Amino acid sequence: MSKPVIATTSLAGCFGCHMSILDIDERILQLIELVEFNKSPVDDIKTFTKPVDIGIIEGGCCNSENVEVLRSFRKNCKILISLGECAIMGGLPAMRNGIPVEECIEEAYLNGPTVQLNKERILPNDDELPMLLDRVYPCHEIVKIDYFLPGCPPRADLIWEALVALITGNPLKLPYEVVKFD
Amino acid sequence: MSELIKFKIDGTECMAESGTYIVEAARQNGIYIPTLCNMPGVKPKGACRICTVRINGRLMTSCTTPVTMGMEIESNTEQINELRKSIVELLFVSGNHFCPACEKSGNCELQALGYYYQMMVPRFPYDFPQKGVDASSPYIIKDQNRCIMCKRCIKAIRDDQGRPLFAFRNRGNHLEVVLDEDLGKQMTPELAEAAMNACPVGSILVKEKGFVQPIGQRKFDHKPIGSDVAV
Numbered sequence: 001m002s003k004p005v006i007a008t009t010s011l012a013g014c015f016g017c018h019m020s021i022l023d024i025d026e027r028i029l030q031l032i033e034l035v036e037f038n039k040s041p042v043d044d045i046k047t048f049t050k051p052v053d054i055g056i057i058e059g060g061c062c063n064s065e066n067v068e069v070l071r072s073f074r075k076n077c078k079i080l081i082s083l084g085e086c087a088i089m090g091g092l093p094a095m096r097n098g099i100p101v102e103e104c105i106e107e108a109y110l111n112g113p114t115v116q117l118n119k120e121r122i123l124p125n126d127d128e129l130p131m132l133l134d135r136v137y138p139c140h141e142i143v144k145i146d147y148f149l150p151g152c153p154p155r156a157d158l159i160w161e162a163l164v165a166l167i168t169g170n171p172l173k174l175p176y177e178v179v180k181f182d
Numbered sequence: 183m184s185e186l187i188k189f190k191i192d193g194t195e196c197m198a199e200s201g202t203y204i205v206e207a208a209r210q211n212g213i214y215i216p217t218l219c220n221m222p223g224v225k226p227k228g229a230c231r232i233c234t235v236r237i238n239g240r241l242m243t244s245c246t247t248p249v250t251m252g253m254e255i256e257s258n259t260e261q262i263n264e265l266r267k268s269i270v271e272l273l274f275v276s277g278n279h280f281c282p283a284c285e286k287s288g289n290c291e292l293q294a295l296g297y298y299y300q301m302m303v304p305r306f307p308y309d310f311p312q313k314g315v316d317a318s319s320p321y322i323i324k325d326q327n328r329c330i331m332c333k334r335c336i337k338a339i340r341d342d343q344g345r346p347l348f349a350f351r352n353r354g355n356h357l358e359v360v361l362d363e364d365l366g367k368q369m370t371p372e373l374a375e376a377a378m379n380a381c382p383v384g385s386i387l388v389k390e391k392g393f394v395q396p397i398g399q400r401k402f403d404h405k406p407i408g409s410d411v412a413v
Contacts, residue, residue, distance in 0.1 A: 085282055088303050090310075092283055098312040138308060148302040152282035176406055179300065181281035181293055182397070 004053040004167050007077060008040040011066040012093045012136060013059025016153040017084040018042070021056075023156035031160075034167055039076075052077045054166065057145070060090040061137040065130035074143040079166070082145045083159070085152045085181060087138070094136040101132050152182050189253040204244035204255060205233055214408030215257055216266060216295055218273075218382050219332035220245040230332055232269050232295065236262060263299065270295045271304035278310060278327035279383070285392035286384030288400030292330060293383075294407035319361055321374035322386055326358050329385040335359065338380040341368045348377070359385075 010018055018041060024031065037043045038052050055077030061067050074080060085091040096104050109115060109123050139145050149162055158178040165172035187200045191213050198207035203226060208215045219230040228243035235244045236256040244255070256262060273279075273292055281287045313326035335348040336359060347369060349362045361369065369377075377386045397403065 082303070085280075089280075089308055092280065094308075094310065095278075095280060095283070097278075097310040135310065140303065141307065150302055174300075176297065177404060179297060179302075180403075181296060182284075182287040 003034065003036045005038050005050060006035045006040070006054045006056065006163075007038045007048065007052040007073065008042060008056040008083075009058065009069055009073060010041065011057065011059035011069060011087070011139070012062035013084065013086045013091070015041075015058070017058035017087075020084075020151075020153035020156050021159055024160045025156070027160055031163070034164070048072070048076045053079060054163070055080045056083050057081065057087045057139050058083050059086045060093060060139060061133060061142050062093050063130035063132050067133070067137075067142055070139055070142055079146045080139075080143065081147045081149060081162075082139045083149050084154050085150060087145075088140075088148050088150055089138050090136040091152065094138075097135040101134060105132070151180050155180065187249065187251040189249050189251070189255065191255045192258050198249055200250065201248045204235060204247050204249055207249045208244070208255075208257070209411050212412060213257070214411040215244050216298065216408060217245055218291055218295070218330065219334060221334050221338060221380065224334065224337040227333060227337075230269065230273075230330070232266050234262060234265060241265075266295075267299040267301060268305070270299055270301055271306055273330050274301070275304045275306045275308045276311070277330065278313065280327075284328065284384040285387050286328075286381075288395070288397065288403055290384055290402075291382035291407060294402040297402065298406050298408065313358070316360065317389070319366060319369055319374075319389075321369050321371055321389055322361065322377060323389060324359075324361055325385050325387065327385075328383045329359055330383055331357065331359060332382055333359070334380045334382060335377050335386055339373055339377045341365060347373065 008018065008021070022028065038050060039045045039048050055073040057070065057073060057080060059066070061070060082088050086093060090097065105123055109118055110121055147162070149158055151158060155178045158174065161174060161178065162172060185200050186197050189196055191208055191211070194213065196207065196211040198210055205215050205217055205220060215233050215235065218232045220226050220233060226245040228246040231243060233244045234241050237247070237253060270292065274296065279292070281293055284290065287293060315326065316324040336346045339347045341347060345365055347362055347365050348359055351358050351360045374388045378388045
């Protein structure tokens with residue numbers, strides 16, 4: 001049997017969850033024995049090159065590109081995991097939910113206390129730039145998500161235990177300390 | 183009044199003084215029933231329903247129901263735990279509970295109940311309500327995004343004449359707990375501290391005191407809520 005294939009991505013996240021994946025330390029050598037990585041910032045493969053078994057999503061959806069990437073993950077992965085608070089509930093980016101997008105952009109590019117260089121008062125409007133969504137959406141409000149691993153970031157032990165249980169088919173036993181929301 | 187009576191919780195024989203509320207009676211017998219709005223020393227009101235148990239086939243709040251002789255109480259059953267978990271989930275989605283950015287994280291009873299029931303994600307859609315933060319008091323911040331309307335601050339924090347410093351404002355969907363405009367002026371650093379401790383979530387915070395305890399030393403970092411009770 002060939003190794004299960006894993007893909008990961010960071011949407012509206014801070015890459016903290018990916019850092020937490022690396023926090024499994026030397027177990028990463030065991031992980032490489034167990035799985036093969038496909039599209040992921042870990043190996044810098046940019047597009048899916050084969051069907052993937054487990055897709056790991058960090059971050060919620062704050063713009064059109066996030067939605068597109070998330071949908072391509074759903075299409076190419078058998079199992080999707082929401083990793084971390086941002087993927088699960090929008091996280092800190094979702095603190096803008098409730099504030100109109102216009103107000104957010106004006107604060108960021110025109111009125112914010114640290115905005116000084118934008119003398120011509122230009123708002124980003126290039127066609128190449130993804131459109132901001134009206135609010136930040138948790139991943140499971142856009143596509144079906146199979147498993148959720150909370151934390152900010154999720155503890156490395158939680159990621160490790162969950163992945164190993166999923167790959168080996170063994171029941172998941174989590175100590176109290178590894179499931180945290182912060 | 184002080185007559186000892188026998189009753190059963192999930193089939194376990196228990197004893198307590200008659201008239202004791204079930205939550206307290208269970209605690210005396212080493213059985214944890216989760217609570218949120220209930221607080222020792224304050225008259226119970228059964229607002230949050232997290233302490234719901236089944237007695238004679240009926241669901242009742244155990245913080246407001248006294249034990250009686252021979253009472254048979256179901257508490258730790260699959261159905262009741264599922265009900266309690268869904269209350270926790272509803273509380274999470276009906277406010278803006280951004281745990282990673284909350285000063286109360288690690289000491290928050292709502293969060294601790296999320297851990298207790300292994301809530302990985304609420305099954306309900308997030309409401310993301312628009313709520314305000316009142317930082318006008320010199321001592322406290324009242325963040326409505328996190329308030330769960332448990333009334334603990336209203337009941338527990340009073341001036342020397344027994345008048346509550348916190349009060350309800352508006353009705354229905356607009357209901358919120360606020361620091362009373364007039365009586366709130368009597369807020370002292372000591373009362374502010376007590377108010378923060380009375381709040382089960384991070385809705386009342388003492389100013390300039392965020393993140394005092396490092397991660398790993400907070401109340402619910404290593405032991406689940408209720409582990410001081412369970413034998």
